[in-house]
Amino acid sequence: MRYFRESLQNTMGLCQYNVQPFTDPEVDAIEEYDDQVPVPAYFELETLLADTDDTAGAFRKRAEDLTRWHDALTRLLTDPRLKNTGNGQETETYSPAVRRFLKGAAGDYHRHRHGYEYAVTVWALGLQAPTSYPPETRHLHLATRELRLWD
Incomplete structure (x- = not known):
């Protein structure tokens, strides 16, 4: 049982008024995606390196997992x-429930990939302090002229 199926069991966590729920074909497609995602937990450098003597091999394995995840998401x-078929005709848009799920899934993928790239950079440069290069930034806010971690 994967994350999506477990979250469906907690229906109160999925409740939103005035939004159509997932259709059966949508649930089938998302469950197939859920089965293909090879990265079940968030990336942490210490966890990855704790049980291996082959650091480069562990990084390669994680890169392969991220590639499979990217392919599954695509x-x-x-x-x-x-496809949203709300009025009986197929359109190019997604339903609100599917849009919300896709944004969350893409956000999870990007957080994992960013964490992986950060860890590889720190490891490759041989840095000891986790707050050294590269600093974590994800967004440029031009109005305040600052780099931010979150939007």
Whole structure:
């Protein structure tokens, strides 16, 4: 049982008024995606390196996992079962429930990838302090002229 199926069991956590729920084809497509995602937990350098003597091999394995995750997410984005058919005619937009799920799934993928890239950079440069290079930034806010961690 993967994350999506477990979250469906907690229906109160998925409740939102005036939004149509996932359709059966949408649930099928998302469950297939859920089965293909090889990275079940957030990336942490210490966890990855704790049980291995082959650091470069562990990084390569994680890169392969992230590639499979990217491919699964790309397939999900183009899955015809996710097309919104609210008025009986297929459109190019997603339902609100699917849009919300896709944004969350893409956000999870990008956080994992960013964490992986950060860890590889720190490891490759041989840095000891986790607050050294590269500093964590994800967004440029031009009005206040600052780099921010979150939007």
